[in-house]
Amino acid sequence: MPDIGRVNRLTVSRQSPAGFYLDGGNLGDIFLSRKNAPENCQIGDIVDGFIHHHSDGSLIASSKTPLAQLGDVALLKIAQINDTGAFLDWGLDKELLLPYAEHMGEITAGKKALVKIYLDKSYRIVASMKLDEFIEDTAPHLSRGQRFDVIVAGKTELGYKAVIDNEYWGLLYDSDLLRPLRKGETLTAYVKKVRDDGRIDLSIQPINIGGNDxxxxxxxxxxxxxxxxxxxxxxxxxxxxxxxxxxxxxxxxxxxxxxxxxxxxxxxxxxxxxxx
Missing domain, CATH: 1.10.10.10 (Winged helix-like DNA-binding domain superfamily/Winged helix DNA-binding domain)
Structure with a gap:
């Protein structure tokens, strides 16, 4: 079954003057406007469509790929703030809602927020700044030397917290860094150590793996x-x-x-x- 909040490969099943309908399997027909469809789109074509919700709650698709998808941790610009919450620019016509209940600290339009994208209880795609509610503290299954893309989340007394693969917390130590890091910066890091409690120490330098590992x-x-x-x-x-x-x-x-x-x-x- 196609995934809401992700890019899926879908077949064009029919069309209307306003656009096209994609076969969403158990999700039913998913509307793709002509504005958001590939050029020369026709019935039977297979298209890559990002599935999200219209303002009326129905499912729609876009051939545009957003800056981040469901499950991702990303640094996104705050486009506007109103009585509903903040709205983030994630590269689509319909902005991503950051509800007031998911804010942390003061937010300002025009600045950026580091958020986790998830489905709320109403199955809406929304964002949260409360990363600790989504990111696991431990990852005992990881191995020394593994390489990951990580995103810097914030400064600590020892260094910087970073999100590993959108799922786990890791720590980059000041003593291992050549320069200060920026919140939201994405970089390649390596598992330096899996501690006894399952927490992960990271390094930006490749790890020289011994024969026992x-x-x-x-x-x-x-x-x-x-x-x-x-x-x-x-x-x-x-x-x-x-x-x-x-x-x-x-x-x-x-x-x-x-x-x-x-x-x-x-x-x-x-x-x-x-x-x-």
Missing amino acids: IAAKIIAQLEANDGFLAIGDKSPPEAIYSLFGVSKKIFKQAIGRLYKQKRIGIEDQGIRLLKP
Whole structure:
């Protein structure tokens, strides 16, 4: 079923003078205005459409891709403020609502707010500045050396809190940084340490992974090879040792753990990195 608040591949099922209707499966027909449709759109075409709500509550689509989608943490400009709340510019004609109940601190039109985009109880796509209600404090399943895109959320006594992959908190230490960071800045960071309590320390420098940290090394190799390695539990021990410097037994144990964590898939021809 298509996802509200995300870009989906949808088929044009019919048209009207005002626009087109996309087959939304269980969601029903989803209207796509001619203004927001691709050029030369026709019945039977498959289009990439961002599904969101019209002001009357019905589902509509746009061929425009917003600056952020459902589940994302993003820094967005405050376009206006009225009795309903603040409205954020996220790249669509219809602005994104930031309800008053989801504000933190003083907000001003023209400035930016760091928000999490989510579905409220009425299934409206809205934003919240209360990131702690959505971001997990711990991520014990992550491994040293893993690379992520992170977004800086704010300053602490030790450094900067950053959101890992829109889901988990991490900490970048001042002592590891070459310059101050800006709230809302997006950068590449690496898991420096998974603490005993499951909290994550980050580094902006790639981590030199030791031979004992084979699981992280496998993930790093997958990321560097477009998510696939032609090596697996049936590969010769020599090939495994040549690539990872460990025995076949240790390698099989490592990919077994990664498979159970749903971080990789094991195929006949090798192993594949799975999306979170």
